[in-house]
Amino acid sequence: MLSPYATHLLLKHFNSIDEAVSAKLLYKRPRDEEDITKSLIDALDEECQEQESLGYRIGELREDLAKNGDPTYIDLAIDTHVYSKQWERYVSQSDLGLVVKYQNYYEPMLSNTWSWLLQAKRLFPAKGTNNVYDSDCKFESFDKQQHERIKRLQEFVDADFFRCLFYCPRPEKLDDVVRQELSYLRSASLRGEIFDFTYGLELRDDLRSGSATVAAGIFVSEVEPCPKKFADIHSHIFHGTTPLSWFILQHLPGSGRHHPYEDKHWPSNRNNDIAERLVRGDTEVIQEIMTRLEDKEMNLSILPSATITVTISQGTENVRRLDRP
Secondary structure, eight states: OOOHHHHHHHHHHHHHHHHHHHGGGGSSSOOOHHHHHHHHHHHTOHHHHTTSOOSSOHHHHHHHHHHTTOOEEEEEEEEEOOOOGGGGGGEETTOEEEEEEEEESSSGGGOEEEEEEEEEEEBOOSTTOSSOOOTTOBBOOOOHHHHHHHHHHHHHHTSOOEEEEEEOOOGGGSOHHHHHHHHHHHHHHTTTOOOOHHHHHHHHHHHHTTOTTTSOSEEEEOSSSOOOBHHHHHHTBTTTEEEHHHHHHTTSSOOGGGOGGGSTTGGGGBTOHHHHHHHTTOHHHHHHHHHHTTOSSOOOOOEESEEEEEEEEESOTTSOOOOOO
16 A cells, blocks of 8 residues: 555655656647657656656655655666567557556555556647647547547456547646636636545645645546547546546545546556557567457557656565455
8 A cells, every 4th residue: 555655755756757747738839649658757767767857767756765764666668569460450559558557565455457448639839830839729529430449459358548648738838728727627627526545635626735746737537428528527536537647546446536436447457468568569469459359450659659667665675464354
């Protein structure tokens, strides 16, 4: 179980990544999904973090955890995939794989792995501008046929492992009118929340201090229903859309009302070998699925250009296992 101290620091680290990456949308010549995804991969790469403008790097996180005697450890690993020409048309350069591993050495039965294919979409600025955004700005619409193929694939794998990854500017960087509207939408979405347990208390503190991590720029949502415009992201916060930093932390047990097991889809994706092989770019499993579905084409860009593995551990291999009632 994560301590409130470790929860706060982990959110702080992933939020600093959010800040650095979402800033790309405000450049004079804003980046496309592929470029922003590359920036996200770099920001999550331990070696590249030293070159990125991160406010709180993983080295600082580890130092702060260690000096307080907290038994939480974190590792980030990036696997960049190289495919043969046969598979090039199945590769999406703007999408990525995410594997979140929770390893508990004190209570191994709590250890789990989740695998996700994240389909990236960036918010487009207001018409006639390069970097001006309002709450009505839109995302590129999704292909209905592609949605149907995704649903068919998930049914075959028996796991809900697709998610949308939305790149947006952070509200703090926008003008006051837009910023205040988005803040109102978030407050309306959270008005019925009971802020209890570790994550609930952390969320309450975040909101009371100005929503440093909740008013984010990178969000995860289910494929259906899918946000169509900027306002949708903030009006469904924690009820359909989740900041990437919180999404990662929600894989860990003990979060009370914000526990992932309350989502009926998450259990199907837990420790699912086929889903993990797909997320890790295993072409053999794609070939097997195409054969069994009798679909020789499977016109779907499913192979990620890279896979990010986030491993969060409690204790180490040499600790004493605890038998708790």
